[in-house]
Amino acid sequence: MAGRNNSTLLCVSLVAKTVEEMLIDMGRAKAAGADVVEIRLDNLAAFSPRQDLERLLRDRPLPALVTYRPKWEGGEYEGDDVKRLDALRLAMEMGADYVDVELKVAPEFANSIAGEKPEKFKLIVSSHNYESTPSMEVLGDLVASIQVAGADIVKIVTTAVNITDVARMFQVMVHCQVSC
Numbered sequence: 576m577a578g579r580n581n582s583t584l585l586c587v588s589l590v591a592k593t594v595e596e597m598l599i600d601m602g603r604a605k606a607a608g609a610d611v612v613e614i615r616l617d618n619l620a621a622f623s624p625r626q627d628l629e630r631l632l633r634d635r636p637l638p639a640l641v642t643y644r645p646k647w648e649g650g651e652y653e654g655d656d657v658k659r660l661d662a663l664r665l666a667m668e669m670g671a672d673y674v675d676v677e678l679k680v681a682p683e684f685a686n687s688i689a690g691e692k693p694e695k696f697k698l699i700v701s702s703h704n705y706e707s708t709p710s711m712e713v714l715g716d717l718v719a720s721i722q723v724a725g726a727d728i729v730k731i732v733t734t735a736v737n738i739t740d741v742a743r744m745f746q747v748m749v750h751c752q753v754s755c
């Protein structure tokens with residue numbers, strides 16, 4: 576993940592099943608040298624948005640990225656998108672440093688927070704391909720769609736099946752810059 580001054584940030588994903596365990600893992604991530612933690616809300620066995628986000632964000636030792644990944648994009652959340660996006664908006668309002676939303680719902684989400692984004696908040700728009708790494712042309716179109724959807728940070732996850740796939744991902748990163 577790229578930092579505000581274009582330096583690389585190390586982000587550790589927290590995938591514990593309870594808030595208590597996630598809080599412990601945050602401390603571990605910091606001790607291990609992480610710069611950012613990703614709170615994967617979809618991994619929590621039970622989740623009460625206001626109460627749990629308050630606990631997870633209040634005393635966080637590191638900047639937090641909040642993700643609530645639906646099944647249809649490889650996550651664990653099976654409920655409806657209205658509740659999911661409401662929780663992500665709430666995370667932003669409660670001080671999350673970053674929120675990650677999937678490209679498919681990004682335009683709707685970005686519109687819903689337009690004019691309300693806290694100054695330092697960044698919206699990550701993500702796309703996942705768990706089978707392959709597309710051609711440079713397809714990746715280029717994907718970057719453009721993500722930028723148009725309102726991303727502050729472009730995130731593309733693909734699956735490398737060949738060593739040349741990695742080279743393409745480095746190439747595409749040059750085009751991922753979004754003016755801040």
Ligand SMILES: O=C1C[C@@](O)(C(=O)O)C[C@@H](O)[C@@H]1O
Nearest residue numbers: 588613615642649701703732
């Ligand atoms: O988007 C991603 C990618 C990921 O799902 C992976 O499988 O690498 C891991 C997630 O925590 C993250 O939000």
